[in-house]
Amino acid sequence: MTDVTLDSLPVATAPARRDIGIRKRYAAERRFRFYGLAAISVGLIFLAVMLVTIVGKGYTSFMQTSILLPITFDAKVIDPQNKRETDPSVLIKANYPNLARDALATRLGISKDDKPQIAALKGFVSDGVRVQLRDMVVADPSLIGQTRDVWVLAGANIDSAFKGQIDLDVAEGNRKVSDRQVGFIDKLRDEGVMEGKFNTGLFTYGASSRPETSGVGVAIIGSFYMMLIVLLLALPIGVAASIYLEEFAKKSRLTDIIEVNINNLAAVPSIVFGLLGLAIFLNFFGLPRSAPLVGGLVLALLVLPTIIIASRAALKAVPPSIREAALGVGASKQQAVFHHVLPLAMPGILTGTIIGMAHALGETAPLLLIGMVAFIVDVPHGVTDAATVLPVQIFLWSDLPEVGFQAKTSAAIIVLLAFLLIMNGAAILLRKRFERRW
Amino acid sequence: MPMIYYVAVILAIGIVALAVGRQRASAQTRGRDKQHSRPHYHGWWAMLLATIPAILLVVVWSIGSTIYVERHIEAQIPEQTDDSPIASRSLAIGMIHNLADALRRLDAEARANLPATFAELQPKLAAKGAALAPDTQDYMIAIAAGANAESDTLRLTGGVLALILALAGAAYGLRSIHPRAQARNKVERIVLWALLGSSMIAILTTVGIVLSMLFETFHFFSSVSPLSFFFGTVWDPRFAAAGAGDSAGQFGLIPLLAGTLYIALVALLVAVPIGLMSAVYMAEYASRRVRSIVKPALELLAGIPTIVYGIFALVTLGPFLRDLSAALTGGTPFIQAQSIFTAGVVMGIMLIPVVSSLSDDIITAVPRAMRDGSLGLGATRSETIKRVVLPAALPGIVGAILLTASRAIGETMIVVLAAGVAAKLTANPFEAMTTITVKIVNQLTGDLEFNSPQTLVAFALGLTLFAVTLVMNIVALYIVRKYREQYE
Known part of the structure; x- marks a missing residue:
């Protein structure tokens, strides 16, 4: 039968025209495929360009130029009136930068009367040396009168010049570093007493008006406190809410409203949460401005929907047979959930939580509104102290014109991205290791 | 102690x-x-x-x-x-x-x-x-x-x-x-209340947002008329000395709204084609291995904080485009360092993974049988996608685009850094415009008296933003849910 029908079809003339059509259609097919590939490549290229520019700008900040100086703790400079026995504050107020300048002059073989040369030393050593030497002397006053070799930080412009970030072809008057200073740099470098050292200060210092003594250390501590608050609030509340909605709630108007609410909150712009924090936590409850506590509260509300949605998915993935088996041997509903379902859902819940926390760690906008844009020098001692956090520190630095701060901005971004990478990596690992298919 | x-x-x-x-x-x-x-x-x-x-x-x-x-x-x-x-x-x-x-x-x-x-x-x-x-x-x-x-x-x-x-x-x-x-019943009752209480936090948050912003907005409208806010075309809040007699400024929403929508439009023009095509490729063409590498890489794009995008726009892309346009015309740049275009493009990049992961889910939800039917009739894969899969997925994709648009409208850090602060109306995408979110941040950072209209306007702006995004989200979620039900 089939043979007959096939034979009766007119097929003789078609092939030529159909082939042209096929070729066109296949070309369209190839084009379409190419568009898809191109789209993906565009996305990945943007990603690569962004990461490369940031790392390219920021990596120099992980090194900081230091100079080895033979510092003579001259009693005449530190304590000209010799009253440190009676008044310890002399040691705090002494003119330590002068010590460093004198040591530098000695190192370079400049006589103290050579005014223009001495003037060129201004800004050569970071003003942070004041604190460094002061702390040394206060910790051990017997240093006075002795000479010690000390690594001190170079000034911001000298640091940039040492790293080759300052264009030496520009006329001398228009650049931040004079020819004389460049000569000093070369001399010190040749003697091996000026070199880039790993910038531990980046991870210990706080905000500063000088790039060389500013770091993200204080911001990291602030972020840590804030994340602690977020975790302590969002994880228990999120898990409890998802257990209720997934396991106990009967279908009712209330649960419908809750559900719609959660889905909508997940898509509310983050800045609106900042307004909420400002109006409720700061103005109504009178909590302190700039505190990690308030930031943590706001961000906990912000990530709560994410955690609830992830936790519900994890709970839903646990097969009903587990619950039924538990109920069958006489467990109460809550015993079934808490003893059997929840442990099985935990890896999924934790994965969702970590991803939510990573989101919170990078969030900036709501924190600007609750006053975390403060200039914070000291490590916060608790969740109610004024603090700053990593992304806000990045935002603040990005505003500053100095070359040193631009590099610092990128370095801080690298640190932030490293944290995010670690968190996301942990989430992926957790998912891979404990994921169970039923 | x-x-x-x-x-x-x-x-x-x-x-x-x-x-x-x-x-x-x-x-x-x-x-x-x-x-x-x-x-x-x-x-x-x-x-x-x-x-x-x-x-x-x-x-x-x-x-x-x-x-x-x-x-x-x-x-x-x-x-x-x-x-x-x-x-x-x-x-x-x-x-x-x-x-x-x-x-x-x-x-x-x-x-x-x-x-x-x-x-x-x-x-x-x-x-x-x-x-x-x-x-x-x-x-x-x-x-x-x-x-x-x-x-x-x-x-x-x-x-x-x-x-x-x-x-x-x-x-x-x-x-x-x-x-x-009956100790167990009592304990379980308390636990159940605690669970219910936790899930009420979501409602409390929404109520808190709405009430706090409504309250401050009414406060604001007592000194500025709603008409001049919603239909005013001049934004000039004038940070005059607080308390001085003539410190009233003009608070016109229109320039900010126009800027917000313009930048969101540019962002969507970048994000939707790229995101959608990546999703199509990933769902229909890519091998399992390619998918397992590319998908996380694109998600990485979604995991990068928006401040990083903002700084990329501010220090890299903006100056680059300005210099490029200067080189093209041989002198004066026609693209400003902070412009609608720069902010929109960078925001678009940020949104690529949002579009692609949402539409990926939607495309894979189209039943296998529909594809097989089309392929069986002799259509090529691209014809199947264009004539069968995408039309079937269209409502879901529209929902995804709406969700993306609401993200674009509410995005803050990129526009704060890259869009500029000048509130003006312009059609030229290479000039700076400003957005609602930028102005919220501007009005509220810095030491200001809380009860002046200059700060309270931020809450009116926030409420507008919240209302706009809420409507978009509700519509989008409704469409997406309806769409999902269609194929379940």
């Missing part, structure tokens, strides 16, 4: 109650009828009775006493005048707090006889390692010491009360242990 220690003691009491209650309950079982609840439920009941009321008391008490002491300090600070030694009240309050903290380091004897002037006090504090601002005033010593004493007394009272409450709760819980007592 800080309140946290009291909480620790209360918890310890609770744990003891738990252990003792368990013990008593299992002792009662021996040789008698079966108990209603397992022993540890009796223990938990006693523990809950011991801890919950006491900890609630501690929380309420410490919040109350902190506010009380703070108010008291503020009341004692002399009025701020032009020749005050300390620049602002908040600075003075900060100094008093530092001083109070430092005073706690002194031993009891030294604290009992404090010198009257800060000059005498400073060396003693410095010896304990407390560095204080040198211009701390003499009058602050008395205030700080008083505040310390006050908060110590309050803490002690509150702590003792809480401990008594905890012990009473534990005693009551332990006394009521009885084989017939």
